[in-house]
Amino acid sequence: MGLLSEGSPLSWEETKALADHVRKHGIQQFINQFKRLKSRKRDYLYWGDEVEYMLVKFDRERKTAKLSLRASDVLHELQKAEKQNPQSHPTTWRPEYAAYMVEGTPGKPYGGLMAHFNLVEANMRLRRTEIKKCLAEDEFPLALTCFPRLGCPGFSSPDTTPTPEAGASRSLFFADEVIFQGHPRFRTLTRNIRQRRGKKVAINIPVFKDKYTPDPFVEDLTQYGDTGEGATGSKPDHIYMDCMGFGMGCSCLQVTFQACHIEEARNLYDQLTPLCPIMLALSAASPVYRGYLSDNDTRWTVIAQSVDDRTEEEMGLKPLEKDRFVINKSRYDSVDSYLSSSAYSDIELVYDKDLYKDLINGGIDDLLAKHVAHLFIRDPVSLFSEKVNQNDEVDTDHFENIQSTNWQTMRFKPPPPDSNIGWRVEFRPMEVQLTDFENAAFTTFMVLMTRVILTFGLKFIIPLTKVDENLKRSFKRDAVLEQKFYFRKDILTDCSPPEAEDAVIQCCDGGKKCNIQDQYTQLSINDIIHGKEDFPGLLPLIENYMDMVEIDVDTRCTIKQYLNLISCRAKGKLKTTARWIRDFVQSHPDYKQDSLVSESINYDLLLKCAQISEGTQSDDTLLPSTVDTKTSDEIPSAILKEQKLMCNNCP
Ligand code: ADP
Ligand code: MG
Ligand code: MG
Numbered sequence: 001m002g003l004l005s006e007g008s009p010l011s012w013e014e015t016k017a018l019a020d021h022v023r024k025h026g027i028q029q030f031i032n033q034f035k036r037l038k039s040r041k042r043d044y045l046y047w048g049d050e051v052e053y054m055l056v057k058f059d060r061e062r063k064t065a066k067l068s069l070r071a072s073d074v075l076h077e078l079q080k081a082e083k084q085n086p087q088s089h090p091t092t093w094r095p096e097y098a099a100y101m102v103e104g105t106p107g108k109p110y111g112g113l114m115a116h117f118n119l120v121e122a123n124m125r126l127r128r129t130e131i132k133k134c135l136a137e138d139e140f141p142l143a144l145t146c147f148p149r150l151g152c153p154g155f156s157s158p159d160t161t162p163t164p165e166a167g168a169s170r171s172l173f174f175a176d177e178v179i180f181q182g183h184p185r186f187r188t189l190t191r192n193i194r195q196r197r198g199k200k201v202a203i204n205i206p207v208f209k210d211k212y213t214p215d216p217f218v219e220d221l222t223q224y225g226d227t228g229e230g231a232t233g234s235k236p237d238h239i240y241m242d243c244m245g246f247g248m249g250c251s252c253l254q255v256t257f258q259a260c261h262i263e264e265a266r267n268l269y270d271q272l273t274p275l276c277p278i279m280l281a282l283s284a285a286s287p288v289y290r291g292y293l294s295d296n297d298t299r300w301t302v303i304a305q306s307v308d309d310r311t312e313e314e315m316g317l318k319p320l321e322k323d324r325f326v327i328n329k330s331r332y333d334s335v336d337s338y339l340s341s342s343a344y345s346d347i348e349l350v351y352d353k354d355l356y357k358d359l360i361n362g363g364i365d366d367l368l369a370k371h372v373a374h375l376f377i378r379d380p381v382s383l384f385s386e387k388v389n390q391n392d393e394v395d396t397d398h399f400e401n402i403q404s405t406n407w408q409t410m411r412f413k414p415p416p417p418d419s420n421i422g423w424r425v426e427f428r429p430m431e432v433q434l435t436d437f438e439n440a441a442f443t444t445f446m447v448l449m450t451r452v453i454l455t456f457g458l459k460f461i462i463p464l465t466k467v468d469e470n471l472k473r474s475f476k477r478d479a480v481l482e483q484k485f486y487f488r489k490d491i492l493t494d495c496s497p498p499e500a501e502d503a504v505i506q507c508c509d510g511g512k513k514c515n516i517q518d519q520y521t522q523l524s525i526n527d528i529i530h531g532k533e534d535f536p537g538l539l540p541l542i543e544n545y546m547d548m549v550e551i552d553v554d555t556r557c558t559i560k561q562y563l564n565l566i567s568c569r570a571k572g573k574l575k576t577t578a579r580w581i582r583d584f585v586q587s588h589p590d591y592k593q594d595s596l597v598s599e600s601i602n603y604d605l606l607l608k609c610a611q612i613s614e615g616t617q618s619d620d621t622l623l624p625s626t627v628d629t630k631t632s633d634e635i636p637s638a639i640l641k642e643q644k645l646m647c648n649n650c651p
Pocket of ligand 3: 050254426
């Protein structure tokens with residue numbers, strides 16, 4: 001969701017004119033905050049998930065499923081209970097980009113007890129129950145990564161008409177009313193990204209070529225009112241989309257972890273970075289865009305292109321005159337540097353040298369200074385008049401302004417001012433799944449990975465160019481089964497970083513020298529998850545860890561079912577949501593093998609999704625045939641007492 005400052009948004013020209021001011025003070029705020037909090041120690045291993053839901057309205061007579069633009073009213077209702085009881089209400093609700101989205105998180109983060117894993121699914125269920133109470137009978141909350149007919153005529157309720165000649169997005173397909181109206185941030189971001197770029201964003205996703213898909217696939221965009229920008233921006237054989245809403249209107253599943261101290265947070269950030277493409281492929285859930293089957297299975301490149309505010313100079317298409325940097329990626333993309341070691345950061349980092357100097361002079365070390373100075377090559381894309389002048393000793397809004405509009409695979413989150421929150425990292429790539437069971441499974445798997453990384457000192461880092469190559473592979477159709485991914489061979493060996501630039505590193509085991517290139521290999525996701533020959537596998541490591549710690553019977557039973565889901569998806573015994581959606585579409589009687597996902601297919605698909613998420617229908621190609629976790633709203637007091645005694649680092 002990002003920073004929701006209150007106030008009146010400035011125009012793009014006013015915001016641009018204040019960009020240096022925001023950056024200068026943002027850096028100062030970070031330095032001040034860092035100085036205060038760098039030696040914070042012994043924070044708890046808190047963690048929490050974020051799930052984004054879409055509100056879908058079904059018309060059973062007309063057989064339509066539309067996005068209901070009622071998030072503002074629904075949120076108002078949802079937040080009432082939280083406002084009355086901020087300390088103890090079990091859920092938290094926040095707005096998201098679109099007027100059909102809401103974001104739900106647990107009321108407070110989970111802690112270090114194993115029994116906390118048994119609360120996640122029950123809390124997600126409670127969230128669904130809470131939303132449903134605010135919805136009409138024909139509306140339903142769906143945890144859907146991408147609404148298949150987003151941007152098709154009549155996709156919203158009430159119906160909306162795009163205004164290509166005016167407004168924030170100027171989209172041919174997506175009216176401004178579909179942007180969340182309850183806070184000006186989202187509209188302002190949309191307008192400013194377009195104005196900064198100098199034209200609309202152009203999102204092109206390869207279309208899935210079926211037997212009767214036109215060849216080449218080229219749409220006549222004049223039917224939507226295109227006067228040329230669409231024709232220039234769209235590519236043949238691609239699904240074309242033209243505004244921020246197509247990306248930021250997708251839902252996802254994110255998990256945030258608090259570390260005990262800053263060094264641990266930096267290490268976690270680094271070790272989780274190579275897992276991003278793997279988990280994106282494993283959670284793939286979005287194969288349809290603007291009513292067409294695509295050749296991608298995930299949302300990632302759609303969002304990256306949807307907020308790409310780089311100018312032609314910044315893209316390297318014209319010599320630099322007005323702008324300062326050639327930038328290799330969108331603001332929404334993968335990370336460009338590690339935080340605990342430079343040895344594997346082989347992407348040439350673009351960073352603001354002056355701000356870097358300020359950071360170094362402010363006592364920040366080289367790696368962290370480069371990370372922040374890299375985030376700060378961007379302009380602020382929303383600024384409120386009331387927030388221009390801040391007290392850098394206490395405020396952090398300018399820092400958060402830039403930080404929260406760098407939407408990367410991982411986010412390193414400094415503690416907010418005046419809080420008892422510690423250094424955190426956020427794992428951001430995963431696609432949201434239809435059921436609470438699956439979302440709890442992916443969340444639990446990732447949290448257990450952090451435990452295993454910290455307990456066994458695992459090292460996953462490989463050169464970032466290889467992580468980027470993996471990310472490209474992870475988008476592709478059926479990547480989970482078809483692709484191989486660069487992965488570190490010896491994740492147990494504690495290699496120290498190379499002393500020299502020549503990338504030769506000293507391995508601890510036996511003192512022999514080895515090159516970075518010899519440290520990684522290419523593995524399938526099945527091998528990564530289950531292990532192979534001398535590669536131990538992530539699941540066996542988690543199981544080892546579970547054997548070492550005390551777990552009550554119910555929690556063990558629940559976790560076992562979550563790990564089974566991950567295992568079955570990695571093996572291909574169960575389909576990813578993306579594959580399941582493809583198969584549903586392609587075997588629908590109305591499907592004409594032309595890549596088109598019609599209104600009737602969309603209706604039947606989403607109805608089925610709703611039934612599966614309700615548990616009133618099952619499909620054992622997607623989910624295990626018996627799902628019976630012992631998830632519960634509370635930790636039984638006897639277990640709480642027993643586990644607290646055993647865990648000396650628990651809240
Ligand atoms: P974002 O900036 O990504 O929107 P949120 O503030 O919405 O982040 O929180 C994301 C998740 O972090 C939520 O699940 C929340 O419960 C969890 N969380 C809150 N406080 C902490 C903490 N101290 N440590 C770890 N996770 C936390
Ligand atoms: Mg959030
Ligand atoms: Mg988040």
